[in-house]
Amino acid sequence: MISREYERLFRSHYRSSVFVAEMIVNSRQAAEDIVQDVFVKLLDKNIQKIDSPANFLYMSVRNAAIDHCRRRVIRAKEGVDLSQIPDNTDYELTANELEYANDVKKLFGAIESLPLQSRNVVKMICVEKYSYKDAAKKLGMSVSTVKTHMYRSFKTLRNRLNLFF
Amino acid sequence: MENKNDNMKKTSSQFGERLDCLLLKHRYGTLSPVERLELEALLSVSPYHEEILKLIDGTSEYGPDISRMYSYDEDNAWEKLLAADKNRTRRRILSRAGIAACFAAALVAMAVFVHPDTRERHANELVSEIKPGRKFVYVETSVGDMHLVRESSERQTSLIDKTLVDVENGEMRISVADVDSPMQTVTMVSIHVPSGCESMPTTLPDGTKVWLNSSSSLRFPSTFDPDRREVVLMGEAYFEVNPDPARPFIVEAEGERIEVLGTSFNVRAYRDDRQIETTLVTGKLKVSNGHREVVLEPGQQSLLDRETGVMQVSEVVPEFHMLWVRGEFCFRDQTLESIFKQFGRWYNVEFRTHESVKAILYTGVLKRYESFNTLADLMTQTGDFYFKEVNGVIRVVPQPR
Numbered sequence A: 001m002i003s004r005e006y007e008r009l010f011r012s013h014y015r016s017s018v019f020v021a022e023m024i025v026n027s028r029q030a031a032e033d034i035v036q037d038v039f040v041k042l043l044d045k046n047i048q049k050i051d052s053p054a055n056f057l058y059m060s061v062r063n064a065a066i067d068h069c070r071r072r073v074i075r076a077k078e079g080v081d082l083s084q085i086p087d088n089t090d091y092e093l094t095a096n097e098l099e100y101a102n103d104v105k106k107l108f109g110a111i112e113s114l115p116l117q118s119r120n121v122v123k124m125i126c127v128e129k130y131s132y133k134d135a136a137k138k139l140g141m142s143v144s145t146v147k148t149h150m151y152r153s154f155k156t157l158r159n160r161l162n163l164f165f
Numbered sequence B: 001m002e003n004k005n006d007n008m009k010k011t012s013s014q015f016g017e018r019l020d021c022l023l024l025k026h027r028y029g030t031l032s033p034v035e036r037l038e039l040e041a042l043l044s045v046s047p048y049h050e051e052i053l054k055l056i057d058g059t060s061e062y063g064p065d066i067s068r069m070y071s072y073d074e075d076n077a078w079e080k081l082l083a084a085d086k087n088r089t090r091r092r093i094l095s096r097a098g099i100a101a102c103f104a105a106a107l108v109a110m111a112v113f114v115h116p117d118t119r120e121r122h123a124n125e126l127v128s129e130i131k132p133g134r135k136f137v138y139v140e141t142s143v144g145d146m147h148l149v150r151e152s153s154e155r156q157t158s159l160i161d162k163t164l165v166d167v168e169n170g171e172m173r174i175s176v177a178d179v180d181s182p183m184q185t186v187t188m189v190s191i192h193v194p195s196g197c198e199s200m201p202t203t204l205p206d207g208t209k210v211w212l213n214s215s216s217s218l219r220f221p222s223t224f225d226p227d228r229r230e231v232v233l234m235g236e237a238y239f240e241v242n243p244d245p246a247r248p249f250i251v252e253a254e255g256e257r258i259e260v261l262g263t264s265f266n267v268r269a270y271r272d273d274r275q276i277e278t279t280l281v282t283g284k285l286k287v288s289n290g291h292r293e294v295v296l297e298p299g300q301q302s303l304l305d306r307e308t309g310v311m312q313v314s315e316v317v318p319e320f321h322m323l324w325v326r327g328e329f330c331f332r333d334q335t336l337e338s339i340f341k342q343f344g345r346w347y348n349v350e351f352r353t354h355e356s357v358k359a360i361l362y363t364g365v366l367k368r369y370e371s372f373n374t375l376a377d378l379m380t381q382t383g384d385f386y387f388k389e390v391n392g393v394i395r396v397v398p399q400p401r
Helices: A004-025 A028-042 A053-076 A095-112 A116-127 A132-139 A143-164 B002-028 B033-043 B047-057 B063-071 B074-103 B318-326 B336-347 B372-380
Strands: B136-141 B146-150 B156-160 B163-168 B171-176 B188-193 B209-212 B216-221 B229-240 B249-253 B256-260 B264-269 B275-282 B285-288 B293-296 B300-305 B311-315 B328-335 B350-353 B361-367 B385-390 B393-398
Touching: A004 A028, A004 A053, A004 A095, A004 B063, A004 B074, A028 A053, A028 B074, A095 A116, A095 A143, A095 B063, A116 A132, A116 A143, A116 B063, A132 A143, A143 B002, B002 B033, B136 B163, B146 B156, B146 B163, B209 B216, B229 B318, B249 B264, B256 B264, B256 B275, B264 B318, B275 B285, B275 B318, B293 B300, B293 B311, B318 B328, B328 B336, B336 B350, B336 B372, B336 B393, B361 B372, B372 B385
Parallel strands: B229 B249, B350 B393
Antiparallel strands: B136 B146, B136 B188, B156 B163, B163 B171, B188 B216, B209 B229, B216 B229, B229 B264, B249 B256, B256 B285, B264 B275, B275 B300, B285 B293, B300 B311, B328 B361, B385 B393
16 A cells, blocks of 8 residues: 555656666666656655655665676675775765756746646747747647747746756 | 845746746747746756756756666556565464464464455454553552552552552562561552553562553452461453462352462453453462362363353363453454453453354454554454444444445
């Protein structure tokens, strides 16, 4: 039985978790597997009892990703001298990378928090680089509606990001 | 830093609308040269403004990564999690059956809540967390004083009307203070275990060890008679009697009389149960109700019907009936009604079982020290019923068909 809190955590942090994991392991498939594992383990935990579930999630993902990298090294070199295995710190994201990952997360989160229609418009125009005309056609709305959505979204994004940055 | 934030907020509220308007114009390509300067001025206020502009232009360095994030298959991952969750619950049930099977080999064939039902079912509606029982008891002396005794890892000694109560390492020991005093008077000592509690393993003055289940009491003299040791039980207890051929150990339980020399056995004699259940684990035991008398061998159980006075003896797996001492709930072809009576004592809540499910028989082993909410989720797996909490009473409601 999956709790509502669990689903909320998953829905709002799944993509960001995979992104962070992918930055560490440099493989999309591995990143997806790692995050899946972390979420499976979370099924056994009472999320309500965790102080900050999102922090806990990211820490777990980070640890699992670093673990994955270390095991990859062990698998690659058979009979490797254990002391030769790189330390955890070698796989840590640098301060710059971490900042970048956080910014992407925030930006993504800000876009995700837009109302559905606006979100779709922003995704198409800003991320997938559709023209206004093509976006309007694809979403089945007039160009002026697309513009209205964009205008509203800018406002919301600006306010959201103002809080974040 | 705080100042900067304040300024930023003020600025954005002042210029925000204008900025949005200019950004839009920029996107449409209808920005006049003057407006371009204005936009640049506004953008210089904070780095994120520029980031938004870049995002609009499609030149943001975050763009590719954000679209990458959108390409992750979230729904597929969610489906896999749902499947994993289903398997997990099923596995847990089986592993519990495994534990029980290891503990008593004869229980191998036992399945716990067989066939988890996979149909859609109504979820439990439990408002509060219902915690399992705790280890504390009241010790009462004939003077009438009640003393609360809790579990403690450190040694704690209290003197209650010439009776010493020692608590150490999670066990309780009751003895008489000042044994050699010539002026010894015998007082009666009672241990009361409230509903929602259980006793620590308790050693009586003669060295006999007893475990009292929730909602049970045991009364005994602080010094046993020279020719016999008599105790009075209400509720359920497991005894490991210290052998003493000269002084038989006698349990009076709701009209049943159990006489032993040295042995271990379990007695369940709750006033609100119709039957008194006595199960012998080791040694020899004489059970009587004033009219009939039977001698039990290890592995035998007597059932005394308190209304008809009929006494039946059957072969059982004795360990099964004392698993509660080890922190498990055990049922074997037991009706839901009686299972919830048992739960009610341990969790100190009232259950109301719907007529249509009362008589369903269940077999299973469940962990006693889990919150009831966890057990509830597990039991709902059978698909027969769900739990609904109404004004502190737990209703057991049949699943809609």
